[in-house]
Amino acid sequence: MRFVADVMVGKLARWLRIMGYDVLYFNSAEDNFLIYVAKEDDRILLTRDRRLYSDALRAKAKAFCISSSDTTRQFEEVKEAFSLKARPVARCALCNFELKKVSKDEVDGLVPEFVWHRCEVFWRCSGCGKIYWSGTHLKNMVKHMGFDPWERE
Ligand SMILES: [Zn+2]
Known part of the structure; x- marks a missing residue:
């Protein structure tokens, strides 16, 4: 299970990486680009933007809409939705490498x-x-x- 995070959830992306999940994150990215990455690279798009979320679903990309603005809560939401568990190898919070x-x-x-x-x-x-x-x-x-x-x- 791999993710791509939209620009609004950068901190969440870092947490997921430390947990060991492969999360792409860009400091700036067009909505269409994020949807393209989710689709082509088989990643789940994590976003707080309802419009981006529905656009992604319409484009048949996998996406998850986060409701909380607080990182701890966001982390809980994603952890629960995808039953995430710490992986054997952590990834760099900054660059996503192992x-x-x-x-x-x-x-x-x-x-x-x-x-x-x-x-x-x-x-x-x-x-x-x-x-x-x-x-x-x-x-x-x-x-x-x-x-x-x-x-x-
Ligand atoms: Zn690194």
């Missing part, structure tokens, strides 16, 4: 020293190279998600 577990030695000098001393497990994005660790700026996200995406195998 994260690979890396050893502590590999990130020596690449993360702040206090982080290196405090954390044991690190991930690196195979796309942009960004390094993730448990309890980072993603902490707030993790709290709202109701599970710790860093505790996967």
Whole structure:
């Protein structure tokens, strides 16, 4: 199950990626382009725009209309509608590439020293190279998600 998120739900897209779902997101995109991507790439279009939603359905694309404006609620809506579960591999919140577990030695000098001393497990994005660790700026996200995406195998 893969998604394409419209420009209004960028934060939700990042959360879904950390959960491990493949979510395309564009900072700006025409409605027709989003519908085209959903259809051609077999993705579910996530949107808050009722008109875009009905246009997508009319074009025979898969779409889901989100009603809440709050990210936590949006996440709940999508999680429930599609019975989403954390996938074995998280994806980069920024670029959607898969994260690979890396050893502590590999990130020596690449993360702040206090982080290196405090954390044991690190991930690196195979796309942009960004390094993730448990309890980072993603902490707030993790709290709202109701599970710790860093505790996967
Ligand atoms: Zn990345």
